[in-house]
Amino acid sequence: MADLSVKISNTIFKNPIFVASGTFGYGTENPELVDVSKLGAIVTKSITLNPREGNPPPRIVETHSGMINSIGLANIGVEKYISDMLPVYENMDTPIIMNIAGSSMREYIDVMKKVEDVSSNIVGYEINISCPNVKEGGMEFGVDCDMTEKLTSELRKLTDRLLIMKLSPNVTDISAIAISSENGGADAVSAINTVVGMSINHSSQFSNIYTTFGGLSGPAIKPVGLACVHKVYHRVNIPIIGIGGIVNSDDVIEYFLAGSCSVQVGTANFRNPGITEIILHDLNNYLNEKHIDSISSLIGRVKTHG
Amino acid sequence: MADLSVKISNTIFKNPIFVASGTFGYGTENPELVDVSKLGAIVTKSITLNPREGNPPPRIVETHSGMINSIGLANIGVEKYISDMLPVYENMDTPIIMNIAGSSMREYIDVMKKVEDVSSNIVGYEINISCPNVKEGGMEFGVDCDMTEKLTSELRKLTDRLLIMKLSPNVTDISAIAISSENGGADAVSAINTVVGMSINHSSQFSNIYTTFGGLSGPAIKPVGLACVHKVYHRVNIPIIGIGGIVNSDDVIEYFLAGSCSVQVGTANFRNPGITEIILHDLNNYLNEKHIDSISSLIGRVKTHG
């Protein structure tokens, strides 16, 4: 049996297959279709200070090997997260990583404070500074090194739990933002959030997305995610959680080779909410067949030429 | 019969279907497979001051609905372009747009000067400031507003022919670079060049591309190209040539609606060197069926919500 466990800072996860924020709800939606206790971790939907209805429809559209979404951070808000979800998570074996979004430093801080003020078993926070679909998505942080570092260090003061900054690919230099996160005291970075995209119905001439621009995800962006992870890998010493277009165990191996220490599965959950169980099963077989004792031994081990 | 002609500055092209640089060689390669006289224009492979062998293999790999390339600007060099290609172009009806790449302001200038010094019928230049695969690809220009404006204005002094700056999607704010191009005196911008990507063979653990990073193209990036064009459309007054994942006439319509005044077909040529003829034929039928008199009437006409 290959060792699938991975370590981020001082936290050990039983396996590296996490579900990505916004693609798995609050983790409790589909018990018939997926046994969440098998997951390495659940990253919950971005939570903001107040509840949000999200953007008007149309919110999603398929593209070649991908999809664009502009959900607009529809969520129950931090109060309800605390009152309704945290107690549920107390009784779950699966580690919960809470994803937080905000439109100002204040909002991120307020949300985290509220959660830190109550007792809960969540293992960490993923900070969304990279949602391309709403003003409140944190993108003004995600494209700016100074603001990223400042936000990270402010949040670092508030918690001893894992602090993970979620990076945007829609920047000239993702490594710079990763370095700022590291300098600010993040335990890890996750990459990537969605790629800015647009889709038009040639016949009706309408934008297929209400907000015109949305976030591209799915297999189409796997090469972008791998490139971002590998670039960041050479520039920071903290672990990287790989995201983008992962649909099978081969993709997981590739993300590890590029430099990830764990991965998140997003869009693929929509096709099959139980796909992470399949990926985990195949990953185990893969490692056993190839006599790879520990998946962590693959991190960053891609062989380059020349 | 719909009017397919489009105008960029003072130049009228008989139709908006161009072939993209680096995906159609020098325009003379496959006379059996495509009648180039039907094309709106041919953008030739990037030319540098000296000939270049390009990068070692592997240079290309397929990805989901796309491909990554790292050709490394293999080209015959400007001398041979002048001696061997310009005379051929004299006898061709198809407008030729010469694409130029360089590693320094000097190199771009030298290449253009050499071509301007001889007589030829090329209609304009596309300036590659966005090749992600080689140091010499101009990316240091393409990510920097000041350098883009400086380069554009230096080249503007040298020619009265069309001057088109080719933009990279791998930046935080593509509009800013477009504005710099406009300020520098460009007649148009073209967008997009390839998206930085990476591909790994999970089994051999090798990078599938010699240079590790390469440029992602094809249908996978169509949403990215449309988004870039539409963003730029609202910020500049010069025409935009749309590029990225175009494979059929519906895609062309979508690029027009987003704000393009003509398009370039890239990767699709590899699948079928005659695909532009099919696109043109279908485009004509489309416009006739929908009673759209002139394709130019569609530019930027996407209907947005709210």
Add this chain to the structure above:
Amino acid sequence: MNIENVTISSNKEIAMNLWRMSMNAPKIAAAYMGPGQFINILPNNNWEHPIRRPMSIASVNGNNVEIIYKIFGDITDQLSRKNSGDTINILGPLGNVFTEWDNKDVEPILIGGGVGLAPILNVYESCRNPFMIIGAKTASEHFMKHDPKNNIYLTTDDGSLGIAGNVMKAMDEIVLHENSIIYACGPEPMLHVLQKHAANKNIRIQLSVESYMGCGVGLCQGCVIERQNGHVQEHSYHEKYSLVCLDGPVYKNSEVTFG
């Protein structure tokens, strides 16, 4: 709710571009709750189209689940090329159901437009002799008989079969009672007109709506439709928008807003 690899038992073109497919889907058939529910279809393993396609259940008989679909794009084209014996992957049953049509006091008026006929036919087959109106553009899109004596009214936009005009034209032939309930599925403009009509006549209506679905199971939040209640707070969740895949696809009276 189940994910099932099912074997296709038949797949036939029943009118122009309109196909009926039957599949052997024991788990989904067993969990089926009634007309209105849908399944989410994955016809192949490749990722060109990452997202499943929702299709209303047209009937359930024993282990057999049927859909009726129209060829629109790639996936419905691929479906039409499947042969009996081939397998596809489906997820379901999903969504809620039409209600009260099986109440003896109720006089159902079933209205289907375009591919909206699948759930409508499903109700029809469980009712005794209800009124049914099926609308299409032209005769070749119909596969039933215009049979007013048996309460079946077909309409065509071009008048090539049945009543010329849209489904509202056929409504004129039907006397509405206070016990009438309209059950409708079809294009948004049709649902919109029917919704207003029912409100004007003060009769009940149940509408099966469509929306673009990313998952069908409440994960993506993509499939929303706007609710019509006036009580939406500024900071709220799920008051303004309803998830069609979970709360729908069937909505009552003026629950939701169109256009």
Add this chain to the structure above:
Amino acid sequence: MNIENVTISSNKEIAMNLWRMSMNAPKIAAAYMGPGQFINILPNNNWEHPIRRPMSIASVNGNNVEIIYKIFGDITDQLSRKNSGDTINILGPLGNVFTEWDNKDVEPILIGGGVGLAPILNVYESCRNPFMIIGAKTASEHFMKHDPKNNIYLTTDDGSLGIAGNVMKAMDEIVLHENSIIYACGPEPMLHVLQKHAANKNIRIQLSVESYMGCGVGLCQGCVIERQNGHVQEHSYHEKYSLVCLDGPVYKNSEVTFG
């Protein structure tokens, strides 16, 4: 060079995961120049796989063009699911040819490893009784008889059929003359060893090489292989690298470098 929609006339598994497909391709058959050439295949209209797949021509008879392929990934899997009567789109004939094998003075030694056997069989069928060595991992991958009396040698890595070992083991059985020319196609390590062997023995060799191809027609510059001449200038074009799709796939003696 033509693009042709062709009808498949037969498609059969001839050994484990190894298939032979015949198609009716009159234009490509007419333009065909000899063993070594290949076609570039597009089995469907969707863009999940934007790029065609190159396959050596295994034979041309009248309008009939044959390939022999092994199931590696998606596209070869899709090919294996095609039935006779189905159509696919192919581009060809592409590339150069093996030469001199039809010269009476020449004694051809044909060597195919893995899927490299297609062009080798193609030469074989045009030669009178040449030596031929076909290598594979195990017996189930072979579809011919080990028949040394007729100059056909099969090898298997695991010794389950013919000569145990790789193709070099079979070379020991063959006496080389100065008129011998080796014609080889197969995995790079095999070609590499054979190239060195031929140089040592001072005999001629023609190698059909593979490379990742984006277009097959000289447009993408993706398919390069390094040349072995020492005359490369710093600023040159096409001296250091050769385009396999145009200049190859057949290279002579030590024209190209491996690994």
